[in-house]
Amino acid sequence: MLHGKVAIVTGGAIGIGAATAKILAAQGATVVIGDINQQAALQTTEQIRSADGHALFQPCDVRNEADIQALVQFALEQGGLDIMINNAGIGGQPAPLHLTENHNWQRVLDIDLTGVFWGQKYASQAMLATGKGGAIVNVASIAGVGGSPNLGPYGVAKAGVIQMSKTGAIELASAGIRINAVCPGWTETAILEGFEPSAHERMIRSIPLKRMGTPQEIAELIVFLASPAASFITGAEYIIDGGITSM
Incomplete structure (x- = not known):
């Protein structure tokens, strides 16, 4: 379905990003993984290649605008940029907003919001320059x-990602560039590593399906939205949370 397409996945070394990169490659895309975790990114790249997929690694810290510009340019050198997955993110240090340290607030927004802004901005510019349109999927939450008790900076950043996705989708629809946001619920990723086991149990009890999502399940939705099968979908926020927000 994606043969001949070039896709970027930020935060593609592990978790949802790695699962997304593998599915994109399995469907025929050339995948550029942008990440600060070089060892894990190279492992994921090799796993894709071992499965006869096409993958490359480009170091990228999404807090650095020049890194994202270089990542987009690297993709263009592979033949273009058709798909941009802005996935890189962190959870931050849990605390009530009134006790949140300024440096934690800024770090989360730099990575989870400004990094996505730069990814959407420079991918959009590249897609406009080629004139072929494209698909951007931003991973929100x-x-x-x-409301996000004890995860205020994270919640604020992800709300911004949803708004940014909708705004960009309207602005670029006429150019054939689709932008959507995916909003996962509790998922088995590294972001949860800082939580106590009792917190994990409470999370699972709060989910109607009584389990957490997997990176593979989230990735399947991301790739669908990036594919031609979703050609009439733009400006949407897709919740994938086991039913939590329906309660």
């Missing part, structure tokens, strides 16, 4: 849909 259900934390950006409602």
